[in-house]
Amino acid sequence: MLTGPAPAAGTDPALVKSQRALLLDLLGDLDEQALGAVIAMPSVPAGSLGNVDAAPEAAALTKKISTVTGVETAAGQIATVFALAGQVDGTAGKFGLTAQGTPLPAASGAP
16 A cells, blocks of 8 residues: 655644544555555655554554555665565565664565
8 A cells, every 4th residue: 555645743633543543444454355465655754743653553553564664765665565575475564764664674485
């Protein structure tokens, strides 16, 4: 799943929470119905409300799906492909251009 940028500072927190809940429900459904799920998002600018993987309500889901930050960069796009392959192997993680993640997932055994 490809998402847009994180909400800007000053966005109504109730709106952000409801949009995030819808996105997390959809991701959970995708993960259950497919071989896995990856959410790819742009880098988070300073002062924004953060990405989906930073949301407290996403903690359980992000143990099963992979998140990639920085999809607007070549490295983020490459990490997304590797994260998709990792999902086939049952591997999940946080990848891309964040302090919490690693630039690229480990090599996958998927064809």
